[in-house]
Amino acid sequence: MNAPAPSDSILTVRNLSAKVAGQQVVEDVSFDVPATGVTALLGRNGVGKTSTIKGILGLIERKGELTFAGERIERLRTHKIVQRGIGYVPEDREVFSKLSVAENLRLAERTSKPRRELVDNLFPDLVERAAQKAGTLSGGQQQMLSLGRALINENRLLLVDEPTKGLAPIIVSQVADALAEAAKTVPILLVEQNLQVVRQLAEDVIVLDGGRVVYTGKAKTLLDDETLIHRFLGVSGGDSHPAPSVASATSAQEERA
Amino acid sequence: MSTIVLLLITGLGLGALYFLVASGLSLIYGLMDVLNFAHGSFLTLGAFAGWEFARRFGADSWGTFLLSLLVGAAVGAIFAVLTELLLIRKLYERLIEQVLVTVGLALATVALFEGIWGQDPIYLTAPAWMGGQTNVLGASIPNDRFLYIAAAVIVLIAIVLFLKFTRFGLIIRAGVENRSMVTALGIDVRSAFTLVFAIGGAAAGIGGVLASHYNGYVSPYIGGSLLIFAFIVTVIGGLGSLSGAAIASAVVAVLQQFANYHWGIGDLVVVLLLAAVLLLRPSGLLGSKA
Numbered sequence A: 001m002n003a004p005a006p007s008d009s010i011l012t013v014r015n016l017s018a019k020v021a022g023q024q025v026v027e028d029v030s031f032d033v034p035a036t037g038v039t040a041l042l043g044r045n046g047v048g049k050t051s052t053i054k055g056i057l058g059l060i061e062r063k064g065e066l067t068f069a070g071e072r073i074e075r076l077r078t079h080k081i082v083q084r085g086i087g088y089v090p091e092d093r094e095v096f097s098k099l100s101v102a103e104n105l106r107l108a109e110r111t112s113k114p115r116r117e118l119v120d121n122l123f124p125d126l127v128e129r130a131a132q133k134a135g136t137l138s139g140g141q142q143q144m145l146s147l148g149r150a151l152i153n154e155n156r157l158l159l160v161d162e163p164t165k166g167l168a169p170i171i172v173s174q175v176a177d178a179l180a181e182a183a184k185t186v187p188i189l190l191v192e193q194n195l196q197v198v199r200q201l202a203e204d205v206i207v208l209d210g211g212r213v214v215y216t217g218k219a220k221t222l223l224d225d226e227t228l229i230h231r232f233l234g235v236s237g238g239d240s241h242p243a244p245s246v247a248s249a250t251s252a253q254e255e256r257a
Numbered sequence B: 001m002s003t004i005v006l007l008l009i010t011g012l013g014l015g016a017l018y019f020l021v022a023s024g025l026s027l028i029y030g031l032m033d034v035l036n037f038a039h040g041s042f043l044t045l046g047a048f049a050g051w052e053f054a055r056r057f058g059a060d061s062w063g064t065f066l067l068s069l070l071v072g073a074a075v076g077a078i079f080a081v082l083t084e085l086l087l088i089r090k091l092y093e094r095l096i097e098q099v100l101v102t103v104g105l106a107l108a109t110v111a112l113f114e115g116i117w118g119q120d121p122i123y124l125t126a127p128a129w130m131g132g133q134t135n136v137l138g139a140s141i142p143n144d145r146f147l148y149i150a151a152a153v154i155v156l157i158a159i160v161l162f163l164k165f166t167r168f169g170l171i172i173r174a175g176v177e178n179r180s181m182v183t184a185l186g187i188d189v190r191s192a193f194t195l196v197f198a199i200g201g202a203a204a205g206i207g208g209v210l211a212s213h214y215n216g217y218v219s220p221y222i223g224g225s226l227l228i229f230a231f232i233v234t235v236i237g238g239l240g241s242l243s244g245a246a247i248a249s250a251v252v253a254v255l256q257q258f259a260n261y262h263w264g265i266g267d268l269v270v271v272l273l274l275a276a277v278l279l280l281r282p283s284g285l286l287g288s289k290a
């Protein structure tokens, strides 16, 4: 049960259980996040993906063993875990709406050498809007800001929760490209409903159902298997019968082509 | 006309005292969701500390008076920080326990103050100018009122500058909006909690010294009576909103003065205003939290 962590993983999760509002939403979850590339954390709505991420960060009550870069972190408080080198892009962005764009980024800076240029180059929109209140940004711009907050530090892992949720197709592809760029230098655990984005970014997948891990493997193996996709995700992954979430990415790709 | 000016300025003077208490209440609630019923005790201890200092160094001198404000601020801040570290820190997210602990602390400290300084009011001396009057548009305004207004304005400006231009201020503003996201950016939000208690305690301590001059005496009870109005002001302004607290302090106190002068029902009017705001705008004038 307590399989030794492969040496090439940045994060190992062993027997993680978590509660939200007294209800068990993550049960005995174990998986590894490789030290390079994008690992997708998949599953239908409500299976516990967000809770798993929040459990890793200690944002919700949880137990289990968490090893990050060789160090056990499950007893550390959230800010200490993050200081070890984790960037977090939460579901629904959670930018500080009453703070300006610049203040949101400044707040996120953990060292005296923030990577401002990198963020400015990735998201030129944010530079123009530095003085604007984050609450007045569009959904896409807020997502850029949320990503910017995670990328402004040199992290050893990014936890990114549904970054394309609710975004227009053209923005979905921008976000995916930014993540692809980031993934060149930092491993990412990515929760994503849009299978086209998963296909573009992820090498590995972990699938949750009912708060448990039901599948781990290569992304390509899962995505190429119509039966597996239907069984685990309840959507059709084939381009011939696009489910709604898949359709948006398809058109985004067409737009870029 | 002169009556209006008189009521307006004396109302603002009273509102200044409300604000010095309400600013801390509002910041503390905004960041930590803590209703601090012990805040009146910060004020009372600040008042006694200011008086103890002033009576030793010549209470009628300006230098002593100004230093007594600093002493009150320091003692209020230290008391507030100890309260946060020793009692409240363990009880975040536990509303009932917080209320019990802060109410208990308020009752216990009043008893302690009675034990040390007695139950009777202790009358105090102030620089002579404060007892005089200044003519403004035909109205004779007690001089001390200008001082209260000036103190509240300075405290307001200082807090606003602090919130706007320092990293801690940034953390506090962000934390008021979304505390868990602040920790998820790698920031220990608890140090901001302690700091906010210190700021609130310092403002209350200054308020305590000034309130004792407003009343003409110190007693173990001055904190409790101001705290009631400060809570009302905080709710009307919108829990967590500093500017809301500032505006509501002025509005409530001025209304109270007018109603007292004309019909002798100042307190009733304040309670009616509170009821009206709660019915029509439950989150307060500028509040975002319900």
Ligand SMILES: Nc1ncnc2c1ncn2[C@@H]1O[C@H](COP(=O)(O)OP(=O)(O)O)[C@@H](O)[C@H]1O
Pocket: A020, A021, A023, A025, A043, A044, A045, A046, A047, A048, A049, A050, A051, A052
């Ligand atoms: N604030 C909450 N209160 C009660 N139940 C919640 C709350 N947040 C999530 N849940 C429940 O926890 C389970 C897992 O949710 P979540 O981790 O958000 O799933 P996912 O991210 O996979 O959609 C769901 O069944 C959801 O209904």
Ligand SMILES: [Mg+2]
Pocket: A049, A050, A051, A091, A162
């Ligand atoms: Mg989710």
